[in-house]
Amino acid sequence: MWLRQVSGERRLRAAATRTAGALVATATALTALGAAAPASADAVAPFTKRYDESLYGDFVTIGNTVMGCPAAPADPAARCAAVGGGRGGGDTSVMQRVNTARTTAGYGSSTGRVTIPPGAKVAYARLFFGGNDGTYRGPSGARLARCDISGADARPSPGAPLAAVPVLSVNGGAAARVSTEDLVQDPATTDGPHHYTGEADVTSMFAGVTGTGAPVPVAVGGIWAPDGKGCAAGWSMTLVYKYGAPNAEYAPERRNVYVYGGHVLRRSGATTIGVDGFHHAGGGRVRAGVTAHEGDWNTLGDRFLVDGKNITEAHTGNSEGDGAVAPKAVDDLSVDAKEFELPSGAIPPGATSTELTFTTEGDTYVPSALALSVPVPDLEVTKTASPRTAGPGDTLTYTVTAKNISSLDYPNVRFSDDLTGNLDDAAYNGDVRTDLGHVSYSAPRIGYTGDIPAGRTATVTYSVKIHDPVRGDGKLPSDVEVQSPRSNCAAGSTDPSCGTAPEIEKPQPPAPPALRITNVPERPAVPPCEETGNTVTIADFSARKRTGAAVEWPVTAGSVPVASAGSVTKRGSVYVWKGDVAAHGKVVITQRVKASCTTGEATAITVTAGVPRTNCPKARRGGGDPCTSVITAGREQARPAPPQDSHRPHGSALADTGDSDTFLYGGLAGALCGLGVLAVAAARSRRD
Structure with a gap:
């Protein structure tokens, strides 16, 4: 193909030249074939950018043929073997498809390997495939079932070239069908051999792969391929790897990686592709990769130029795929899939556009993939x-x-x-x-x-x-x-x-003023079934108004509570008061409470607050709780004023009824012990 090597200047590689073109593409976008391209170059599908990313990493291009030499007849087999061994030959060889990956019968397959640096992840991977479609348009316009004007009819794979779906296996995994796209076939009216190409994004098939530095095996099968003289078919893969940050050994700098796909039929003369919209800062290695399909020996005059400068590469100039495993030939007479560095100055520092040129003299080949990697500021x-x-x-x-x-x-x-x-x-x-x-x-x-x-x-x-x-x-x-x-x-x-x-930082609002709540019955002991008053007082002793206060207490027999401010509502088994308490002010809530009709039975009313900073939280308090009033149903004692000269102890406020204090208080204590909470009432009664 274009990277050719013959004696003396025949060491020129058209492939390298194409590589340069790929580099140009790096700039930013392969825009299209030049409008003035000669009729001998058909941009059946102009090169279009498939991938463009700035990352810490680079690309790798590998590929292989799915064609090999026949075992018989002896003479064609020997000539094919000589060419495949790199020993030269000027004619077109008879080829037959191989299935070294042992995939779908009747289709071509082969294996390769791609090396991913240690710790790197796969950012993008694209499969390119194609070859001859088994037809040829002769000088008279006749459509021949061949890959070359001479020889017997080709023996193709089943079905149509664009209907075949390749399969891919990665790292020994099961082969899976790919999702094909960008399928192209030469028009039937095109003179000479006809080709087809296709592509597939296979990034997902490398999802679980992390580079180790060791080769990762890949196998590609299901490639449509015809047997016959001058027939070619194969595949290539461009894989982009990346790190999350600079890697001193494998990715010390950020690079822009571009991948292009297309289908440009080259027969004679020159084809130029203009690329612009980039800025080449200069310095660093510029790398390119290229894929092209062809089915014969090198032809003098196959070249690749960047800005008019001829590009060569260090390979032999034979058609071959980097990373090929089986088959492995010096010249596979089918597909060129190579990567290489462009010489310094191919794209001058400061350049924002360039031209890539493919030339040939009497040869036919189909460039289908380009990759470019340039160091960029970060x-x-x-x-x-x-x-x-x-x-x-x-x-x-x-x-x-x-x-x-x-x-x-x-x-x-x-x-x-x-x-x-x-x-x-x-x-x-x-x-x-x-x-x-x-x-x-x-x-x-x-x-x-x-x-x-x-x-x-x-x-x-x-x-x-x-x-x-x-x-x-x-x-x-x-x-x-x-x-x-x-x-x-x-x-x-x-x-x-x-x-x-x-x-x-918003200023924190001041804590609300504290509230002091008291809950006091008018009389702690009343005859059974009689009423007495009960008063709840909510006091604010601060200089700030307390807003949004709320307290509650159980509903008891008697009247509806009345508040001096705010509102009281009944909510199920409790009364709820809500309202504001003025600075240095108080809210008084009064109600009549009916005592139990059972002698000795106490009615306890506990007030609790539903807001912070009060002395009556939801948690119940112990004895002497000012939040609880207790009203006991019992016999009310008369209380005459004691004599002025009385020398009796002042601990009791009850009148002398003829019963001893011991009897009176002992009986009362016995009742209170039975009721538990009545201890509080007894204490208050003694204080009265």
């Missing part, structure tokens, strides 16, 4: 805020650093910082500054432009003043977005280094 952006938290009226300073961590100068860096999330709570102070490049402010965005030399850092600072009082959501989020390619903060980035979201 920007690492970080944004911080100081202080991390601030209060109303404070000034907050933001710092954005943009460091060129590559060995290449980074021209025309552009990034912006959107302040929309700040401006509801703060005002921009109009003080943006940078120590390298240029900054501007066009509400609501800070903008930066400038050239950042290799290893240098551009620092941008600006500040905002927080409103007092705060009027927005109390948050100050903002993120840097880099418009230039190759950074950690491109649009949609989730890198936390690209933004910051300080929060405004």
Whole structure:
């Protein structure tokens, strides 16, 4: 094919030349075949970008034929073997498909291996396949069932070329059918041999693969292939690997990797592809990969040029696939699938466009895949805020650093910082500054432009003043977005280094005033079935009004409670009071409570608060609880005033009824012990 080697200058490789073209594609996009391309070059499907990514990694291209030499007749077999062994030959060989991967019968298959550096993941993998479709249009326009104008009719695989679905096995796994796309076949009106090509994104089939540095076996089968003179078929694969960060040994710098697919039929003359929209900073290795299909020996004049400069590569110039395992021939007479470095200066520093040219003199081949890898500047952006938290009226300073961590100068860096999330709570102070490049402010965005030399850092600072009082959501989020390619903060980035979201410290509201609650019966002991008054007092002794207070107590027989402020409602088995208590004020709630009709039985009423900072929380308190009133049904004793000269102990306030104190209090104590809670009533009665 195009990378050819013959004596003297015949060592030229058309493949290398094509490689250069692939490199050109690296620039940014293979736009299309030039409008002035001669009729001898048919862009059946112009090269189109399939993948474009900036990453810490690179690409690998491998491939293999699915054709081999026949065992008989002896003469054609010997000539084919001589050519396949790299011993030359000027004619077209008789070929037959092979099935070394032992996949679908009647179709071609072969094996290869791809080496992925230790620890690297597969970012992208694409399978390219194709060959002759077994037809040929002769000089008279006759359509022949051959791959060459001479020889017997070809014996094709079952079905049509574009209907066949290849299968792929990775790392010894089961072979699986791929999802084909970009299927192309030469028009029937095209003179000479006809070809077909197809592609498939096979990235998912490498999902569980992590590089170890050891070759990963792959097997490709189900390739439609015809047996016959000059027939060719095979496959190639371009795999892109990546690391999450620079790797000193295998990915020390960021690279832009491009993969293109197409179907360009080359017969004679030159085909030029224009590529533009990139910026080659210069320096570093530029690598290319290429795939082309052909079915004969090298032809002098097959070349590949970049910007008019002839490109050669270090291989033998034979048609062969890098990474081929079985079959493995010096010249497989079928598919070129190679990767190589472009010579220094092939694309000059500062170039933003280039031209790739394929030439041949009387040969026919089909370039179908190109890959390009170029080192590119790498920007690492970080944004911080100081202080991390601030209060109303404070000034907050933001710092954005943009460091060129590559060995290449980074021209025309552009990034912006959107302040929309700040401006509801703060005002921009109009003080943006940078120590390298240029900054501007066009509400609501800070903008930066400038050239950042290799290893240098551009620092941008600006500040905002927080409103007092705060009027927005109390948050100050903002993120840097880099418009230039190759950074950690491109649009949609989730890198936390690209933004910051300080929060405004809002003043804590003062604790609510404490409330003092008392619950006192008018009479702690009344005759059975009689009523007595009960008073709940909620007092605020502070200088601040207590709002939203709430207390509750059980519903008892008697009247509905009446409050001096707020409202009382009945909720099931409890009364609930809600309202405010004025500073230095109180709310009084009164009600009539009917005592039990059973002598000695007590009615306990416990008030609990549903708000904090009161002396009557939900948890029950012990004896002497001011939140509980107890009304006992019992015999009421008369209380005459004691004689002035009485020398009796003053511990009892009960009148002398003729019974001893011991008898009276002993009987009362016995009753209270039976009721438990009546101990509180007894104590209060003694105090009365």
